[in-house]
Amino acid sequence: MKPTGPIPPEFAGEGPLLIGGETAEALAARAGDTPLFVYDLGVVRARVARLRAALPAGVGVHYAVKANPFAPLVAALAGLTDGLDVASEGEMRLALAAGGAAGGTAVSFAGPGKRDREIAAAIDAGVTINLESEGEAERTLAIAGRAGRTPKLAVRVNPDFDLRGSGMRMGGGAKPFGVDAARVPALVRRLIAAGAEWRGFHVFAGSQALDAGAIAEAQAATVALAGELAEAAGAPPPLVNLGGGFGVPYFAGDVALDVEAVGGALAQTLAARPAVLADSAFAVELGRWLVAEAGVYLTRIVDRKTSHGETFLVTDGGLHHQLAASGNFGTVVRRNYPIALASGAGGPVETVSVVGCLCTPLDRLGDAVALPRAAVGDLIAVFLAGAYGASASPAAFLGHPAAAEMLVG
Ligand SMILES: Cc1ncc(COP(=O)(O)O)c(C=O)c1O
Known part of the structure; x- marks a missing residue:
């Protein structure tokens, strides 16, 4: 057995x-x-309520649609959370149908390999685009220019650290995701100079971590990094998306994540945050923890x-x-x-x-x-x-x- x-x-x-x-x-x-x-939506509601109670007041909860794009569930989560994070035009359409972007809920679009028509559709819908590279930034600025629109742009940062103990590492070293941290300030200055609406930073360091200490460490490193990048760019970020990585117990021996410990540590991190982030909003971006x-x-x-x-x-x-x-x-x-x-x-x-x-x-x-x-x-x-x-x-x-x-x- x-x-x-x-x-x-x-x-x-x-x-x-x-x-x-x-x-x-x-x-x-x-x-x-x-x-x-x-x-079972009752289980999802209970997870959201527990998370909101655990997180410091004002920290937004975003749902990563990739975890489960079943339309009625996405619609329910649009009402329960503060934002929907999407990774394709298909997911974006679901999020918009669920009441996102102009409908009220913030929608942000991350992911490598966005095609021109996806970028155009995101600009048209007022969705924040989390830019994955300088090349994608230039294409986006050009598409927005041709359409006569002001794009909402954030930069996804490839941090120099990853989420310790995570099942899937999304940061630290060479990655197809995000822009290497050292090059981010120059890109931010370029976006602002080009007249884009500057939305802030997105840092996603890993997935499926059960250790509250590891998540707290990654969040603290993310806040410090966002502060350094903002100073270097000379532009405070309206939003710092701290990523997520909250894991769930799948296997024998797995112990459920202590989200209250994560929330307590985040409160301390935010209380001591760099001055340049004083007016920034913060959010976490969770998929599996909310729905698995x-x-x-x-x-x-x-x-x-x-x-x-x-x-x-x-x-x-x-x-x-x-x-x-x-x-x-x-x-x-x-x-x-x-x-x-x-x-x-x-x-x-x-x-x-x-x-x-x-x-x-x-x-x-x-x-x-x-x-x-x-x-x-x-x-x-x-x-x-x-x-x-x-x-x-x-x-x-x-x-x-x-x-x-x-x-x-
Ligand atoms: C950018 C981004 N956001 C959110 C997620 C969702 O992760 P999880 O379902 O583990 O919370 C992922 C997962 O790979 C991701 O890459």
């Missing part, structure tokens, strides 16, 4: 799994088929078989919907996501492997996990499916239907 990650507290009860007050079976019936992703634990992937057992003494529960889902749970999305060693029998009691606990319906050995949702004995027709729940699930999986692989998605609660 191999361990599984911790089931989010909201779903960790005895008996049939309830999501937003409905049983998994009722939700599957409502969707009309399995597999499906269910996102709110999502459950439900898949039905199609077959139960044994091979060389191992029991397999073969489901109608798999890595084409939930790649991350199969261990093939940025992890080196495959480990089990939290998983449960959603249908109810089941029989005595046994060790089984839960696999998907794709003809590849990679398609494993649970490897030698302990579950109550389950039968064909029962529902399996794979947790932590609210971020980098449906939209981050190879849905077309092998031609099975897409999973349904539902927002409840």
Whole structure:
């Protein structure tokens, strides 16, 4: 038997799994088929409320749409947060439809390789563009000039540090993201001289960190860096986007991030911030921490078989919907996501492997996990499916239907 990650507290009860007050079976019936992703808005609301209570007053909360672009969820988060951060024109359209930019919520567009038409659309919609290079800055100024518009521009900084212990390092050394810190002041002066609306700095140093101390350290380094760059550029930033990197516990042994400790440290950092940042606003940019634990992937057992003494529960889902749970999305060693029998009691606990319906050995949702004995027709729940699930999986692989998605609660 191999361990599984911790089931989010909201779903960790005895008996049939309830999501937003409905049983998994009722939700599957409502969707009309399995597999499906269910996102519990109550869980998201609770995360936002906890975060707001933990952060110093006035620090904005932005949602990184890439974590989960399901339109009803983005619309809900537009109302719960202070900004939507997007990484493509497609995400930008979702954010605008959810009430962003001219509709009220701040929208900012980061990401390398923005095409001219994406830049033009962002300028047109009044979206802040987080510039990733000097070349992108010049293209943006030229496009805005031709359109007779004043672009809202921030500079994404590639810092000389990264987020310690983060699952994905986004700063420190040569990176395709942002402008190397040493060259930022000259770029800021160029943007201001060209008549752009200067919006400030964006620093994203890493992702999926569970250590509050590491996040606090990166935030302090970001504030110090923003102060130095602002001094050197001679221009205080209206906004310093501190990035995020707040992680969630996916695997056995992971301990949930202490956001209250992060917030306490940030309050101290901001209280002692450089004078040039006295009037700057600050924001954090979070994806998975807001939504990952709110999502459950439900898949039905199609077959139960044994091979060389191992029991397999073969489901109608798999890595084409939930790649991350199969261990093939940025992890080196495959480990089990939290998983449960959603249908109810089941029989005595046994060790089984839960696999998907794709003809590849990679398609494993649970490897030698302990579950109550389950039968064909029962529902399996794979947790932590609210971020980098449906939209981050190879849905077309092998031609099975897409999973349904539902927002409840
Ligand atoms: C610029 C930027 N913002 C936000 C995120 C979201 O990160 P997470 O979902 O880990 O909070 C990422 C992730 O790679 C990112 O690159």
